[in-house]
Amino acid sequence: MPTPASRSRRRGSRQSGLPPALLLPAALGLGFLALPLLALVVRAPWRSLPDILVGAEVGPALRLSLLSATSATALCLALGVPLAWVLARGEFRGRRLVRALVTVPLVLPPVVGGVALLLLLGRRGLIGRHLEAWFGVSLPFTTTAVVIAEAFVALPFLVLAVEGALRGSDRRLEDAAATLGASRLLIARRVTLPLIAPGIGAGAVLCFARALGEFGATITFAGSFPGVTRTMPLEVYLALESDPPTAVALSLVLLAVSVLVLVSMRDRWLHGGLR
Amino acid sequence: MSGGDEGRPDEGLSADLRVDLDRLRLRLELKVRPGGVLALLGPNGAGKSTALRCLAGLRALDDGAISLAGRCLDDPARDVLVPAQARGVGMVFQDYLLFPHLSAVDNVAFGLRVAGRNRRQARATAHDWLGRMGLRECADERPGALSGGQAQRVALARALAPEPGLLLLDEPLAALDAATRMQVRSDLRQHLSDYAGCTVLVSHDPLDAMVLADELVVVEDGISVQRGRASEVARAPRTDYVASLVGLNLYRGHSRGSTVELVGGGTLTPPRPRTGRSCSRWRRRPSASTGSDRAARPATPGKAGWSGSSSTPRPCGSRWRAVRRCSRTSRPRQSPSWASPRGHRCGWP
């Protein structure tokens, strides 16, 4: 007669299909990521934290970071979703080249990305010089430049996530919609888009996270001025030079905000709409 | 059939499908009158689904032509290709393909909304359709919460709601379990007889084809190997495939209270009284090979079917005549008939 203990053991062993050999590397991986963050939390200047937080630097930098990251994500959505669509559904020569181009910002050092943006949109840049001459618009050292720099490095994440979602979506549903009389645009809007919404959401979250943490391209292209272009990462780096405890405190704030945003966004995207 | 319009009926579907695929050359001619139901029957890979997709507009013909109610839908020779959106064709897919992010009523209303009806009107019509299908209480459910039979009916309602001229059904019962299939098949028969447009359905199950369709077209390797009414095809199969399919006996008749009067004469007694048109399926025990009473008594459904050489009992007045075939493709030879009492019990599908 099986005892309750043996019964539950049998039940457990059947349900978890996890090979034990994976547990150690997984634990090491988790430690690799979590322990430095733990060190940050443990060594933070908890006593002087309130004073630092009400200091002049934190508020503007945090506001600027959140604003620019959100704007960059919106820009990426506007440009990235159509691009991903073309990549996933378009049939044209050189598609592989286009996809490689899209992933270049992933492997390019962000500072190099910033230099490239300067060479294009700076005062003497390919396009920038015309912008200045014809419209009087100068992009470097503006908040717009921050948004552009962040969007540049974050766009590939969105494009790849959405392209993956499109490739995985069931095209037969689009056939069904076509037989019901829907035009291609209508199918895209009412059938495909709702189906890939979780993929777009995941891409947007990745995009936001990457934009929030961007440093190299921002400081090179947009410069570093408090409240205008000095985002949280730049503020942290500067504080590191003169006042490390402040840098740690700022990092903690950034960490807390990121975790909060990521957790809340994830919930909404997973539970909204589709089952 | 690429060329002039003479000989094309003004009503109904007229299609000459010619498609060249990697492993298949489809050459199929179909004609369906309005209100008629044509079944494409055949093994996997025969080209049935391809034919359906061409009719729906999801695939262009390489040659030939399709016209519906006198309107040309696809004619490569004259460079005419009406896209799927504009064809007025309704399609029920094998996996139903209901939109998972919409409720059942919104699924059914989809085609109507696309056609320009406002939301309230479309939903009202959709509710009517769901009511006709007996699904009023499931209207706000998501497709994931529906059973197979319910999903199939929603898919049918969705296809029929925009009132298409041509209805296409791709293996409509394949995804259902046996018990549901029987019920849904008879309901589907009813809906198809109410529908005024042409219907083309695809199946690899001969019973579905025989129950639902007026005319059968057996398709093998892209060409039609036999066509005709179900009983004709069953009586004289022309290929091994068809013969293997019809190792069943199919009787059509009219239910009158407690008995069924068969079309060719004779009666059967069903276990449950029904009225109207009906079809019955009849299986014989393998041990039945002599002309005894027991041999002629029908077995209950689910028992083993025919043995190697099949016999087809046929009503002959009040008696049943059995014809034994020596091999599937040779001419049938007569064997002594045997009498059987009236009022046989037989199993209903």
Added chain:
Amino acid sequence: MRVAVGAAGVLVAVLLPGCGATGSSEGATGPSGTVDVFAAASLTETFTAIGSAFEDAHPGVTVSLNLGSSAALAQQLVAGAPADVFASASPSAMEVATTAGRAEAPVTFARNRLALAVPTGNPGGVRELADLARPELTIALCAPQVPCGELAATVLRRSGVTAAPDTLEQDVRAALSKVRLGEVDAALVYRTDVLAAADQVQEVPLPEAGSATTDYSLTVVADAPDAAAARAFVAYVLSREGQRVLADAGFS
């Protein structure tokens, strides 16, 4: 489980040797080993030249330069980074290192002056320090937290000019590169930086900057792994050859 333990063992065996310190030994022919020099970014060209000359003079010794802002380097030393020599552009950064006990007696070896740099051709038409207050110009300064920025703030305060900078850069080289690329109309950098980028940058004479100088100090780091080679290097910098290289670059 056995596989996991084995894998962990391999991992540890691979990583461990990399953590070892680079040893050195004083050979019979003189100092040898690698001299790790932490030097301010504005010493890039000079210390590179001095480094190769030192290597020629002392075969067996390699000079490895870690360049960055003095403040950042000081923080790295405080955190315990292994180094042999520390050359700081600002006294405050050197003080940080000394307080932490990482620096032995520092010695001044060069003096640098602040300069107003503009792109070649002076597109902004900058002629004096007061022009930095013009809002329509794009100005780059160093952030006040770094030595160059401290010096710039002092000069501006003393002259009574309220500059309107568009960016406060991390280090003087970042500010310089903005001028070189033509992205800003003017920047306050060191005189040596202007000379180093003479082809793309020109200097606007700054009489106010006469008193605005910063002393560069040099020290052997405490617990230096290659102490003997480090002392030899410091001596070389202070020698006539080293000083000539510095003077050529614009230091005084």
